[in-house]
Amino acid sequence: MAKKTEATVEDKLRELYDLQLIDSRIDEIRNVRGELPLEVEDLEDEVEGLNTRVAKLEAHLEELNDQIKGKKNLIEEAKTLIKKYTEQQKNVRNNREFNSLSKEVEFQELEIELAEKHIREFKAQIEQQNEVIEESKSRVGERAEHLKHKKAELEEILKETQKEEEALMKMSADHAKSIEERLLKAYTRIRTNVKNGLAVVPIERGASGGSYFTIPPQVQVEIASRKKIIADEHSGRILVDAALAHEQAEKMQSTFSKL
Template sequence: MAKKTEATVEDKLRELYDLQLIDSRIDEIRNVRGELPLEVEDLEDEVEGLKTRLAKLDTHLVELNEQIKGKKNLIEEAKTLIKKYSEQQKNVRNNREFNSLSKEIEFQELEMELAEKHIREFKAQIEQQNEVIAESKERLETRADHLKHKQAELKEILKETEKEEQALIKMSNEHAESIEPRLMKAYARIRKNVKNGLAVVPIERGASGGSYFTIPPQVQVEIASRKKIITDEHSGRILVDAALAHEQAEKMSATFEKI
């Protein structure tokens, strides 16, 4: 059985740079979406919040109308009692009975006044509530319309990019599996900690791509020899020579076009 050839440093660098190109392409797709998914989520929450608020306002409105109805019934009952007590006063036998009925009549008149005062207060609350409901409905309509447009925008972007993104994610996972765990762990750590997720960068005009710190000529020679993995002392990024980067970029570009 033939012994499996161990990957050279150059092979590892090419694999790492391929993975970087794939992950950078995924980042580009997600940057196109930008904050849109979060914006849609926030709008959905706001619309639901406005619907809940309107439901509570409507419930309170029903309660206020019920309160008015109850007070009107109380007034009618008081009128009936006043009429009853007034009739009874015509047939009293003494002043004590007359005064007692007068006090009942007076009490019912006070009850009517208090009920009428409450009705005025409830009607004022209803008027204020109706203004709040009208404003809330207008805002809900505006935000719901805005949400509809944003959802359509997000749907269109997802439609255009979802297939490519899923294919790239699968490709990224497959490439990650082919890279030795130690290097993969380093790549993931660097990618997380540096700007734009660039963990593997080429030498550009004698400087590290992404950080632009000049690389000493001797180090550039070592990078170009592809004999060992070298990191930028300033940013911690893994460095590759421009020729290797160009070759892999052309190869991956052709791969991306097939997706």
């Protein structure tokens, strides 16, 4: 039985760069979505918050109207008592009783004044709250409309890209299985630690792609020989020569176009 041919360094570099191209394509798709999912979430929270605020304001409005009703009832009761005490003053037997009833009338008149003052204050609060409610409702309408457009935009992007993203994620997982564990761990670590997710990069114009640190000519020759895995001493990225990168990019582009 023939022995399975061990993968050469060049094979490993090609596999690593293929994986990088797949993962970069996934990154591109997610970048198209960009901040949209977060924008939608923030808008949903904002609309919910505004609706909660309107509900609280309207509940407080009901409380103020109940307070006004209560004060109006108090005024009617005070008027009834004033009428009663005034009638009683006509039948008093002495000044002490008359003065006592006069004090009761005066107290009820003060109660009416205070209640009327409170009613004016409550009405001013109601007017102010109505303005705030109208502004808040207008804001809710505006933000809800914005949310509707953003949701539609997100749904459209998801519809266009979801199938491709799922296929690419499966492809990425399948490719990862063919890479030796040590290299895959290094790839994952580097990719996680760099901002643009580029763990394997070609040499471009004598420099490391993605970081632009110049690579010494002797190291460039070693990279082009494809005899060993070489990492950029500055960024830690795994380096491949431009020709290999071009070949793999063309191959993967053909694969992507079929998704």
